[in-house]
Amino acid sequence: MAANTQDTAIRTSRLARAAIYAVLLVFVIYYLLPLFVMVVNSVKTLDEIRGGNMLSLPQIFTIEPWLKAWGTAQIGVSPTGLKPFFANSLAMVVPAVVIATLLGALNGYVLTKWRFRGHDLVFGMMLLACFIPFQIVLIPMATVLGKIGLAGTTPGLVLVHVVYGLGFTTLFFRNYYEAFPTELVKAAQMDGAGFFKIFYRILIPSSGPIIVVTVIWQFTNVWNDFLFGASFADFDSMPMTVALNNLVSSSTGVKEYNVHFAGAIMAALPTLVVYVVSGRYFVRGLMAGAVKG
Amino acid sequence: MSFLEIDNIVKHFGSVEVLKGVSITLEEGGFLVLVGPSGCGKSTLLNTIAGLESITAGEIRINGRRVNELHPSKRDIAMVFQSYALYPNMTVAQNITFSMEMRGVPKPERDKAVQEVGRLLQIEPLLKRKPSQLSGGQRQRVAMGRALVRDPQVFLFDEPLSNLDAKLRVDMRTEIKRLHQSMGTTVVYVTHDQIEAMTLASSIAVMRDGEVQQFGTPSEIYNDPVNIFVADFMGSPAMNLIQGRIRSDGGALAVALDRDGAEPLTLAVNGAGEGLNGLNGREVIFGIRPEAITDAEGADRTAKNVIQTECAVEVVEPAGADTFVVTRLGGREVIARMRSDTAVDAGSLAPFAFNMDKAVFFDPATEQRIA
């Protein structure tokens, strides 16, 4: 009798499982289809795209569109390809991520372990910064950048992204350090360690998961940002996203879809890499925060 | 002049008063043990001495110098935290030497210190591990080690042995005593363990709700408790506290204890009776420790006032070295500590010897000692 019910339980759960997998498979295909279309069409000749089916595999495989998108395609007025803008994006994203993460960690450390009168208020205001829409800050930000002489430069963009990201990075680290035992800080104080020694000898080495979460978050946001890039960058500091838009929208004559596809994949690749490399830490980090917090 | 002076300190957490005017003094090289129920403010007091919590009022002096405003790292104090507070990212060895590293002690010297402490605390095989790979007792010993590598003015220990097994705890207790004798460093030590308190302390402070109830030598605390709380708190099994009445038969004072189905038991009070004069007929709490109630042969031969009498035995609990015999007086269970080979049976009458030299009396209303 008991064995019997168990048997049906397993069978129904198998059925349910099959259904779940089927649904998941549909979703996977749904999400992967655009990527598939992009990849497939980025290695076809233009003739083949025009004449054929978007979903079919290439008859003649060519990497010509990739080379063109990277090195010779017309971006705005000059035929530079996306290469210089990829470099611009890197030069913007690396400092923006490093600085925002470090400052966020420092803020979280002070807001939890070196509390001062009004720390709640300060934190509340930083949280509020997370909810300010991009559009609102555009004009004041442009004014400020102009005043301090950073308008149209990569450092200017770094500054914008650091300021904008700080609310989130602070939130992440504050919540993580809130659960970090304060007695460790006290013990380190008694051992003779000062403010910064405690920070980089005790807290930072224990912050692996939250650092990964913050880096992924900040990297994705900064890399994918279009509005700030379009508003504050010159031609010399233009990030990848804006350049891609120029490639796609401003090229004269025939629309080279294969080149556009290749360029779009290039623009998306770094975030993809970051996710694949550290994605499992991302999940783990979120979990760790959830359980401890 | 005392070495560590805690002068009427008050500590508020928000609106809650956690320490309500604590005053304690300790001579150099002294060993102060803080005891008291959970939540009475022992850890808070340690934290204020260490400088990790600010104090609302009062003054703390170490070696004659006011340290209220002094940063924890400048007070030259080493502390073992109740929660160990080991650095999770460092190995045991790194944990132990972190303070030396911060003070710029060269590596060879640090390595030597780690080896010494490791041997002392029996954690040599663990030195390369991370704290997460240790058991509770091992972590506690590492926390001890972190304090012991330093040579501070004062050691603060917050229940450093509470997680060890019985044998290791006895070993470590002896080790701490030996260390204290050889180093001669002043120690403040929190424990819930009665034996630890009695064996280690040069003075004990019994705390309750943020106040010191009694501060004195272990023998004062044990033999001369100032109130019922202290009497009840120290000692295991606890002191018998029995409702009774004072009687005066032509000048000779006695205490009468009710018994079920029998005449009240009347015990003459001699010597100790000063404070009882003029209390004829008053209710009192009569306190006597289990070891002061024995079988007739087991009575203390040097005691001046031993009263023998027969009592009804309710329960007999052999405990190896002793046998605890329970009778009922004044409506409460009274425990007597008899020799292990005493032949008594539950439900029968047996001879009990009360050592009245050790008797103490409390006022039932104020709970304060009256004699």
Ligand SMILES: Nc1ncnc2c1ncn2[C@@H]1O[C@H](COP(=O)(O)OP(=O)(O)OP(=O)(O)O)[C@@H](O)[C@H]1O
């Ligand atoms: N940061 C704090 N904020 C508010 N109240 C606190 C804080 N720390 C401790 N308390 C309160 O102060 C009182 C004393 O705490 P403390 O930790 O000193 O007790 P304890 O005697 O060490 O107890 P135990 O034996 O359980 O360790 C407790 O009632 C506790 O709730």
Ligand SMILES: [Mg+2]
């Ligand atoms: Mg405590």
